[in-house]
Amino acid sequence: MNAREKLEITCSKAWLPLVEDPLGEWRLRWADGFTGRANSALAVGDAGRPLDQALRAVCDFAHDRGIAPMVQVVRDSRNEHAIAAAGWVPATGHGAGHEVVVLTKRHFHVKVPPPGGHFHVKVPDEAPPGWWGLALRPGEDSPAARQVLTAGKVGYGVAVIDGSTAGVVRGSLVDGWLHVGRLAVAPAFRRRGLASALMSAVQTWGAEHGADHAVLQVAEGNSGALALYAGLGYAPHHRYRYWVPAPGSCEDSTS
Structure with missing residues (x-):
């Protein structure tokens, strides 16, 4: 697991969902719809199974809890490329913004x-x-x-x-x-x-x-917040994006 993925794990511990199930190194999360971070699968590291099975598990977990299936993945990572190749699409309808900048400040x-x-x-x-x-x-x-x-x-x-x-x-x-x-x-x-x-x-x-170091996450479109944090010494570390299944591709396997 690289530095970007490790930092995503750290951030996830600061924003704990009500339910969190492991899927290999991935994390399936539910918090009754409060925020994308707490209601998506954190797709970092190895899911411990073939990708199609991992995405199937993401769908079933979400359906069982009444939320829309969604994954959070580091932008331009191997996982993101694989998820895109599997037919999932950027979650451009996500209200808070589907692409997020992770900023850090040291010392x-x-x-x-x-x-x-x-x-x-x-x-x-x-x-x-x-x-x-x-x-x-x-x-x-x-x-x-x-x-x-x-x-x-x-x-x-x-x-x-x-x-x-x-x-x-x-x-x-x-x-x-x-x-x-x-x-x-x-x-x-x-x-x-x-x-x-x-x-x-x-x-x-x-x-x-x-x-002695800090991290925060800001939607890419929030230019005012990005300018504020840049002025306070925060610098981009990486970005992550939310992805969702294409329509009709993630039906409940139990239905």
Whole structure:
């Protein structure tokens, strides 16, 4: 397994589904539809069986749990080429974007003071009041979503202005890495430096808990977020894509 695939395994540990079944080195995942990462097969490494059988298992696992079959695979990898050759197609209808850039930053142990502004940022070990309202997008709040976002060692970054939750971020510690996600700033409080302050705070929290490098995942089409993270010293490591079966090619084998 190469460095790109190993990092995908690390990221998957920061975003745990409710059900995860091994398929060789692949991972079949379900979280009641909350996010592609937690409801797809992570196709890295060796599935331990011929590809057609592995994809059949992906289909059956998804059908048994009421989600659409989908695989997450490192872009331009041997697995991706094989999945494409098997007739699967890019999941261009995936709402959050079917191609994702994985960014990393090394050695962030030096604390950077937040930009000027009348706000307070902290990273408690439990989600404070108001955190969920920004971290979860409309229609996402569910027991499954809350279970995914609270699994593992997590820090819940929050910025407060005049008693209101103005911004949030999630940090998760896995294998010496800080995995960053769910960065959001309320529309009324944007362009005040809160995103940078939240990133500084969650990196400091990560460093205090033993992490010295960070990773995050951003949809390729999210140019604003990519520009923000580039300005904070994050650089592309690799990309992954979601693939789905061609129509009619992944019927339930038990039907």
